[in-house]
Amino acid sequence: MTMIRTEKINKSFGGLHVLRDISVSVEQGEVICIIGPSGGGKSTFLRSLNQLEKIDSGKIFVEEQLLLHRDKHTTVRRADKETYQRLLLEMGMVFQQFNLFGHKTVLENVTLAPMRVKKMTKAQAEEIGYALLDKVGLREKANEYPAKLSGGQQQRVAIARALAMEPKTMLFDEPTSALDPELVGDVLSVMKQLAEEGMTMLVVTHEMGFAREAADRVLFMADGMIAEQGPPEALFTNPQNERTRQFLTSIL
């Protein structure tokens, strides 16, 4: 099944055209890494999928159902309220700055949405919560507040929090960019584990090692366009596009 498909989505901030006719489809179980220079539209693309940014025009399909169709800054069609909410919840998001809820404990961070949105009982939510904290290796931190955790630990909690809503696709917006180098590994290994379990993943990243190892496909985005895409080996060893080549030599 196609988990996410976009058709010619466009987005501008003022005069800056950050997304130009982006059409992408993401198959179930696929791990896609999006790389490219800053300001190229990578984060905006990810954020426009789960509606943190409103696209100016284009269509977004989730699980082959129309989520939103916009044209010239106005909504042409959108899924009915119930479907819309359900489709949005099929996408979990992990942010660069973690964005953990500072006034809630680690466990509460994970159980809050299942209880408030899915109306689970506290016991049900905590069972899931502990299982997910186990998965990211942080069960013993369940009752700590986020401020007491390292960046890497916070990001793993953020992953557990997103997983608690049982999304089919996970969106990672530069998940390791705000971390000290020695903390990156723990987060990446959780992400690799997820990929191995068959989670569909869209990852905006600067970790080329991760992209090489875990991605099924790499998209290179620059100037609001997908300049090149392909399997990681091909794209990294034999880039066809001049921009890609420049970018890869500048970072490797």
Place this chain on the structure above:
Amino acid sequence: MVWYLQLWATIYEGLEKIWVWTPALLSSTVVTLELTIASVTTALVLGVFLALGKISRNRVVKSVTSAYVFFFRGTPLMMQLFFVYYAFPRMLMELVNNTVALQTGGSWAWLGTFFIEGPLSMENRFFAAYLAFSLNIAAYLAEIIRAAIQSIPKGQMEAAKSLGLSYHQGMALIVLPQSYRRMIPPVCNEFVMVLKDTSLVSTISLMDLTFQTSMIATNQVSTLVYLPAMVIYLIMSAALTILFNGLEKKLSKYD
């Protein structure tokens, strides 16, 4: 040695007077306290809604709440107090009598009467003061609360939304609770100001601590009374500050 004895005699005499005044001062202190507490709690609730209105994306809500804040911060508190006490009830009464009551042949006249004899009557100074202060303080608190809400990183609301929470849930469960601690110092400051600003009600002859003090000063031709009165204000301000410091510490547990 005589000046020395005289000094003590004077001090003793002063203390004796203060002792006599104390019951009157304390009972008027209760009025000051009641007015302060009633106004700030009402204003706090109203202020939260005004703040949410000011950051609302709904243009009508935004402009109405902004106009409210603009008006109450831009006009003198004393004039607002006079308006609520003297002008407002009469204006309402005239309005009712000249329109509804006239058309219906007087069967609505009770409403006009209600405005000048009900809770807004001239005898009910406390209610007028409470109303004016609540409305005024709410405008100031709205700005404090708005600033605190907007100091919470945007990512918090985004994370809430990405988990399926609505804007209202995100506000109530995530953003507002984290903003409380940030608003405590300016809110405390505002409350101490209110405590002292309530002395304005002496202008509508509400028997608060200030009015009582000046009555004693005039009637007994002794200005010494200002000293114990100021000490009472100081004690109340200090108590407020201590209370808020404790609250801030309690809310800081997750940092």
